[in-house]
Amino acid sequence: MNPWLIATSVMLATFMEVLDTAIASVALPYIAGSLSASNDEATWVLTSYLVANAVILPASNWFALKFGRKNFLVSCVTIFTISSFFCGAAPTLPLMLLARIIQGAGGGALQPLSQAILLESFPPEKRGAAMAVFAFGVVVAPVIGPTLGGWLTDTYSWRYAFYINIPVGIVAVVMISRFVKDPPYIANAKVPPFDNIGFGLLAVWTGCLQVILDKGQEDDWFGAVWIRWAAFFLVTSFVWFLVHSWRKKNPLVNLRIFKDWNFAIGCCLIAMFGVSIYSTITVLPLFYQELLGYTAFTAGLVAGPRGIGSILGMPIIGWLGNKVDPRYLLTFGFLVFGLCSIYFGNVDLDIGPTTLLIPIVITGFALSFVFVPITTQAYGTLHNEQIGNASGIFNLMRNIGGSIGISVAQTLLTRRADSHQNEILNYVPRSSYYYQQRVGQIASYLGRQTNPANATAAARSQVYQQLNAQALLWAFVDVFRWTGLLCFSAVALVWLFRKVKPGRAPAGAH
Incomplete structure (x- = not known):
């Protein structure tokens, strides 16, 4: 199989996921006005996505081993694409946040899976060129995202900032299904039981960190009681996560x-x-x-x-x-x-x-x-x-x-x-x-x-x-x-x- 077809397939998924984050940030004021929400409430459109994204990122390896890397990647792109439609069609802020959480969960695994597939699909002498293709999605997408998001929002509607993912997602699913194959060690892997404690701790500390970073300046950082409590849960869950993941034989995230x-x-x-x-x-x-x-x-x-x-x-x-x-x-x-x-x-x-x-x-x-x-x-x-x-x-x-x-x-x-x-x-x-x-x-x-x-x-x-x-x-x-x-x-x-x-x-x- 031509590795450049594999590179194009997985780069499309990565580009779509990174681009969506940048586009949504530009559309926030319009989302707030359309859904009768304040600007502060609208920022949860970004935060909810980032929290779900951060939780799935390090856990993606277990899911890839359990369900197969190709199947898991296709499922993630499908979830991301379908949830993008519901984000664009959301009539209220709560439904938008629910769709964004699902979208973040689907998008969280796209980058690590794409990177791993690229590294293993190319021979050593072409691995630098392969990562240059991957870097195109990671580096260029945040740059053109605000411009594209501003144009779509001003010309059409903020909803098209999400609808634009649908055709890209469909092409990515077709190409991944056609060109990506699982390596033998994935197909023959012995998958350990799911690490429930590790996953729960991961969700707590990444969620607390993202909320603190997102809302800290608005509420004067540690001058707010709730931020001090969030910081306490952040430190406690993070230390517990480190100890648990280091000592457990088969942790969700192998530190x-x-x-x-x-x-x-x-x-x-x-x-x-x-x-x-x-x-x-x-x-x-x-x-x-x-x-x-x-x-x-x-x-x-x-x-x-x-x-x-x-x-x-x-x-x-x-x-x-x-x-x-x-x-x-x-x-x-x-x-x-x-x-x-x-x-x-x-x-x-x-x-x-x-x-x-x-x-x-x-x-x-x-x-x-x-x-x-x-x-x-x-x-x-x-x-x-x-x-x-x-x-x-x-x-x-x-x-x-x-x-x-x-x-x-x-x-x-x-x-x-x-x-x-x-x-x-x-x-x-x-x-x-x-x-x-x-x-x-x-x-x-x-x-x-x-x-x-x-x-x-x-x-x-x-x-x-x-x-x-x-x-x-x-x-x-x-x-x-x-x-x-x-x-x-x-x-x-x-x-x-x-x-x-x-x-x-x-x-x-x-």
Whole structure:
């Protein structure tokens, strides 16, 4: 069987799942209005999906062994596609949340299953190119998602953000059924009993973590009693989960795989990668919308060229991946992404739609040099039989990193904006000459346009709006620069990898 047909089949499923997450985030305000819900209530459309997704991710290996990887993958794509229809057709918020939970459960296994199938379907010398195809779905989909979601929502309806999955899902089911086959060790596997305790603990700690990250900033983090309780259950269930999974003979998630040095380092790096890419993808469109007044669709268009950079980089990394030490490629990717993030830290309120075009394209190019080599290094010393379990953990770490990145970025924007506002007020108090002069200039102009009696109050309001804009601008600058520093620190971690020969198969592969 041609492995590229297998790659296309599983990449379609991955692309659909990742794209849906990005599209839904853009449509949230429209979903809230249509379903008579507040914006806070509408965020559960994202949270419910992510919780269900996170629970299934590391458990996907057991289900693949139990029901067969191909059958399980086809079932997951089918569940995801059918639930997408019910998400789009939902008349009320509770029905939408129920459909999203089912959709998240169906989508949770798509990434690890697709990655495992790709790694085992290609010979060692083509494995880098295969992961470049997989990276296309994982890296490019979050970039074009906001643009596509904004266009569908503005042109048609938010419901089409979910309906778009239906034709893609049907094609994916047909292709997977036709081209994907189970390896012998899956067909002959002795499946242990289902780990009920491990699955329950996994559901509790991932659910608590996602809810805390999603709602923490709104409720002042640990200033809220319910968040302190959620954190208590998070820590307790997580520690119990670690002890249980490490000691049990056949756990749902085999954590003993972390004894493999390269895989452990790879999980740390993929989490840092998740923090970097998702925080940047979230913050940059917000900068254009909140400070420059762009619409969601226009902001998505401005940030969209990152996908062009990724597409340009995929063939190059697919070729270099089999010839160059992955550590050099990773170093290049993280350094370039970090430098571009530092460059973003020079933004001001006078930039135009194309000012950041080149650095945005370069960040997409750099991302190609991060995702594929991390995968090559992390899986390069594992046996084929370990890949299914490893893939679930690996993708969970990336998703958790992404959730943390989004939450931290939003918190930093709020907290640093307040801090910079106080700094500006201390530097230019209301009694200062500069403040009085500026208010006087604006009041003089407004007095000629409107009622002179109200000109001074209106001038002070405008100055305060300018102050808020400057404070928020510096908050965005802080986030961009700290993202750059995170990427630079990742470079040091890259060189803790043990060398894996380019193009090498996982240990024990034939």
